[in-house]
Amino acid sequence: MKTLTQWIAPLTLAGMTGTVLADGGGLSQDDLMRLLDGADAYGFSHYAELDLDDGHRLELEGWRDDGWELEVDMRVEDGTLLHEAQTRSQIPDWSLTGDQLRQALANARRNGLQRFSTLDVDGVDDIEIEGLDGDGRELELTLDHDLKVTGVEHD
Template sequence: MKLLLTTLTIATLAVTPFAYTADPAGNISQAIKVGSDYGITHFTSIEFEGSGRMEIEGWIDQDWHVELETGAGSPDLVHEEREKRLNGTWGMTADDLLLYTKAAAEAGIVDIEEVKINRRDRIEVEGDDARGRDLEVYFQRGNQEPVKVSRDD
């Protein structure tokens, strides 16, 4: 029985080498570094996709919103797009991202798939809980207590 459980555990780990488990803040930190190195000061969305790809959106100044995409398992950019917008900078700072992803982990998220903020300062952290079920945790900027937690049971 132990051999079977050990084999299943190893097989599961081998199939998901790019899963964002155990250290969600580490992956967020990598996304923040990529975005910050590019010049993003206010992040609007970070999404982790299959095979280690990331999509990062945010503002590099008052007028330019950018979308960045990294390659599989690499921090190197494979796509970048800039759009001039006249509605001004909004989003989360790097410190905000770390704060709310930590609060989401405390609410039960172990695999982060996406972090985003809307113009009304509502923050959504999507991912999976320890049992692999979808979990969404919502915050209002300025409060690390979730305003809503939604689980797929």
């Protein structure tokens, strides 16, 4: 099996904007999509959590199609693998497929999200997405499991 770096490095080195932390923090939509494409290629089929940690590391939690739970940390700037853990598990019904994840992010973008910080799928209630709006203000969006935005809050 290829490592995450072998999958992501060609994608990110060819396409990273170099402005990962511009505009006061958060991850640009383009850079996030490139990293998610690499995570999909690595084997992620379902997602539970994404977290931009310290502005330079993206933490991903989710599952492969075969049920193995994945926890991966990668360097945002170049996709370098920093940490990887796999645990035998089952894919929960509440997790988001890659397509659903991208739809949730697109819905958040339509409601003001410009730069990404975190996404957390709550198996019971909602999906929370945090980041920054176009003015650099903190923004928290809540989506239901049909991926519809049910709440928008500026901090």
